[in-house]
Amino acid sequence: IAGITQAPTSQILAAGRRMTLRCTQDMRHNAMYWYRQDLGLGLRLIHYSNTAGTTGKGEVPDGYSVSRANTDDFPLTLASAVPSQTSVYFCASSIGKITDTQYFGPGTRLTVL
């Protein structure tokens, strides 16, 4: 069982470019989440999805969009990357609610120049 996979592992991106971070889970969890981790700030919730076909905004949604076409996949898109989006991005999933145990992927390190 792989759990949650994220791709790419790392990426360097020019400012203004579009980028999609991929996240796939094989646990059949209903809920999925995207966080960004910045030094001294911990992890902050960007977007969430409680079930396929629905999404919601987290604490820091600006500049990011998500979609949830099916249960397994939850891509995060940066339409026009800016340097402040340099961060480590973690995808997570849980059975139902955000307060259920969340299972995290290995992360994507993104650098925007």
Place this chain on the structure above:
Amino acid sequence: AQSVTQPDIHITVSEGASLELRCNYSYGATPYLFWYVQSPGQGLQLLLKYFSGDTLVQGIKGFEAEFKRSQSSFNLRKPSVHWSDAAEYFCAVGDGNFNKFYFGSGTKLNVKP
């Protein structure tokens, strides 16, 4: 406003010594409280969580945490630290009704041989 404070950025303890990591939260209702651990270069793993019932919660890897409502605290403890416990520890507060989840800034634990 909801918040989680972890006052210690770094802590160093000797192997075999006891450990206490501090966490204070601010939340309007009775929150779900969590401790997650992040090993270097990896995603987060749940150690334990609390919502109601016994205020002393047992988790994995020999960790426990105590909820003290009067102090708005949820400190993590371990009686005897192992070298493999070296990691970063995050306290978090969550609300499943409103899809809110807030992490503290983390405490990095170093273990001396």
